[in-house]
Amino acid sequence: ADGPSGADIANDAQTPGDVLSYGMGPWQQRFSSLDKLNTTNVTKLVPVFAASLGGEKQRGQESQPLVYDGMIYVTGSYSRLFAFDARTGEKKWEYNARLPDAIMPCCDVVNRGAAIHGNKVIFATLDAHLVALDRHTGKVIWNKKTGDYQAGYSATAAPLIVGNKVIVGNSGGEFGIVGEVQARDVETGELIWSRPTVEGNMGTLNGKDNGISGKTNATWTGDLYKTGGGATWLGGTYDPGTNMVYFGTGNPGPWNSHLRPGDNLYTASTLGIDADTGVIKWHYQTTPHDGWDFDGVNEFVPFDASINGKPMKLGAKADRNGYFYVLDRTNGKLVSANKFVMQTTWANGINLKTGRPNYVDDNRPGAPGTADKGKVVFASPSFLGGKNWMPMAYSQDTGLFYVPSNDWGMDIWNEPIAYKKGAAFLGAGFTIKPIAEDHIGALRAMDPKTGKIVWEYKNKAPLWGGVLTTHGNLVFTGTPEGFLKAFDAKSGQELWKFQTGSGVVGSPITWEQDGEQYVAVMSGWGGAVPLWGGEVAKTFKEISQGGMLWVFKLPKQ
Ligand SMILES: O=C(O)c1cc(C(=O)O)c2c(n1)C(=O)C(=O)c1cc(C(=O)O)[nH]c1-2
Numbered sequence: 001a002d003g004p005s006g007a008d009i010a011n012d013a014q015t016p017g018d019v020l021s022y023g024m025g026p027w028q029q030r031f032s033s034l035d036k037l038n039t040t041n042v043t044k045l046v047p048v049f050a051a052s053l054g055g056e057k058q059r060g061q062e063s064q065p066l067v068y069d070g071m072i073y074v075t076g077s078y079s080r081l082f083a084f085d086a087r088t089g090e091k092k093w094e095y096n097a098r099l100p101d102a103i104m105p106c107c108d109v110v111n112r113g114a115a116i117h118g119n120k121v122i123f124a125t126l127d128a129h130l131v132a133l134d135r136h137t138g139k140v141i142w143n144k145k146t147g148d149y150q151a152g153y154s155a156t157a158a159p160l161i162v163g164n165k166v167i168v169g170n171s172g173g174e175f176g177i178v179g180e181v182q183a184r185d186v187e188t189g190e191l192i193w194s195r196p197t198v199e200g201n202m203g204t205l206n207g208k209d210n211g212i213s214g215k216t217n218a219t220w221t222g223d224l225y226k227t228g229g230g231a232t233w234l235g236g237t238y239d240p241g242t243n244m245v246y247f248g249t250g251n252p253g254p255w256n257s258h259l260r261p262g263d264n265l266y267t268a269s270t271l272g273i274d275a276d277t278g279v280i281k282w283h284y285q286t287t288p289h290d291g292w293d294f295d296g297v298n299e300f301v302p303f304d305a306s307i308n309g310k311p312m313k314l315g316a317k318a319d320r321n322g323y324f325y326v327l328d329r330t331n332g333k334l335v336s337a338n339k340f341v342m343q344t345t346w347a348n349g350i351n352l353k354t355g356r357p358n359y360v361d362d363n364r365p366g367a368p369g370t371a372d373k374g375k376v377v378f379a380s381p382s383f384l385g386g387k388n389w390m391p392m393a394y395s396q397d398t399g400l401f402y403v404p405s406n407d408w409g410m411d412i413w414n415e416p417i418a419y420k421k422g423a424a425f426l427g428a429g430f431t432i433k434p435i436a437e438d439h440i441g442a443l444r445a446m447d448p449k450t451g452k453i454v455w456e457y458k459n460k461a462p463l464w465g466g467v468l469t470t471h472g473n474l475v476f477t478g479t480p481e482g483f484l485k486a487f488d489a490k491s492g493q494e495l496w497k498f499q500t501g502s503g504v505v506g507s508p509i510t511w512e513q514d515g516e517q518y519v520a521v522m523s524g525w526g527g528a529v530p531l532w533g534g535e536v537a538k539t540f541k542e543i544s545q546g547g548m549l550w551v552f553k554l555p556k557q
């Protein structure tokens with residue numbers, strides 16, 4: 001075959017000479033076994049080249065690059081995909097999706113990365129299409145519609161390859177869409193199975209009914225399950241051991257929880273889905289009856305560890321609601337849940353028996369029993385979350401998760417709303433506010449066994465980029481202030497930084513090439529913060545737009 005197979009991609013974490021997948025392996029731990037670059041020499045790290053994505057319009061560059069066969073593949077804002085020579089930065093080809101004017105991304109025109117399989121690079125476009133390009137030429141091999149953009153569907157996540165399937169999530173939770181996971185044939189793009197994530201909606205396997213998602217609208221009233229949200233907008237992780245894909249699901253629609261009594265399954269949840277059939281094996285809902293847009297889409301990262309002396313197959317998720325959850329990934333049973341942010345005013349902890357939050361009803365907009373349904377309440381975290389889309393990393397050396405988090409709160413209130421196709425379906429008003437004098441962002445090292453924060457690095461502006469950790473005892477992440485930074489993975493000491501010219505909201509990677517260790521990251525400010533950040537945007541200087549791929553290594557001896 002011309003290019004990596006499904007087996008090669010499943011083995012990505014064991015082959016540091018390439019980066020074949022979003023997350024650097026199916027578990028998406030973002031851990032590299034490389035140590036040529038380490039705490040003693042990282043201070044000498046210098047750029048090899050920077051490559052521009054060009055274009056007069058630049059928005060948030062949230063992409064994670066892929067590296068294969070001497071090429072770097074990176075997606076850009078506005079549904080673009082670029083192939084650069086990994087040694088020289090020379091542009092080989094560029095693909096620009098022709099987007100309709102009426103696309104409806106909620107939170108900037110972003111894309112988080114591509115997938116590679118055989119002769120193809122595959123990525124999702126903002127008009128809810130999935131496009132496979134010839135990786136040598138950038139020519140379209142297939143292009144499939146995954147949703148109706150005129151009804152508010154879009155797509156921003158990197159696709160996940162499992163065997164010969166390409167598995168994708170959808171976006172549109174702010175427009176009353178129905179969340180869904182789709183598995184398609186990687187050669188043809190044809191649909192194999194689909195799994196809606198809102199109870200009451202029907203899925204398919206090979207064109208036939210593969211069961212209703214749960215009991216018919218048991219946790220929804222009336223027809224609300226038809227516009228229930230639960231978008232799978234970050235894509236999923238995969239565990240070859242359980243053969244399950246793990247997808248987080250977003251906020252229920254509308255945001256106004258008063259209008260939709262019940263738990264609203266499977267919104268704001270993590271789902272363990274059979275990779276062959278699309279059947280939901282287990283679910284765990286982090287925020288039942290979400291009333292704050294806490295969403296629940298964050299990545300569920302498999303890891304193995306011993307809990308009370310017992311080796312366990314686990315998974316961890318730093319939820320937007322401010323709690324760090326550890327689950328048994330074979331059955332979805334809750335192992336622990338601990339706060340990873342300064343405040344969670346909406347709940348006093350998570351009940352380990354029931355798995356449910358201990359709600360503070362007064363901090364729910366339109367709380368049960370309040371006479372004034374539109375009363376303004378203050379809640380923390382803000383709806384942009386204790387952690388948003390930016391992926392955490394797990395070090396197999398330190399046993400710690402490195403979580404890019406934010407400390408902030410919001411005034412939020414309910415408003416009336418009715419569903420209208422293609423219109424925002426919120427029923428809420430909000431203003432985000434800082435809660436600390438010295439920071440919003442905080443990169444936190446969490447011990448998943450104890451739930452304790454081992455170290456933290458505070459950043460003035462909100463952190464909005466992904467994290468990478470390495471066997472060289474390093475942790476990398478970017479800042480809106482424009483820096484790519486390296487920290488000591490054990491102590492949190494800042495060791496190195498480089499100014500990239502715009503805010504860094506991409507996810508860094510590392511690989512080995514010609515016997516040397518390379519690091520790459522996208523620079524280009526954007527995403528949800530400048531659009532929805534409210535008073536927070538005033539706490540830091542205006543940040544210039546950008547659109548550059550930066551590549552680094554140590555100078556030759
Ligand atoms: O419910 C959804 O479908 C959906 C989609 C997206 C997206 O696709 O980027 C975001 C959100 N919600 C969201 O709530 C959010 O805070 C957010 C931030 C960002 C970003 O890229 O900065 N995207 C999204």
Ligand SMILES: [Ca+2]
Pocket residue numbers: 173174250251293295
């Ligand atoms: Ca959302």
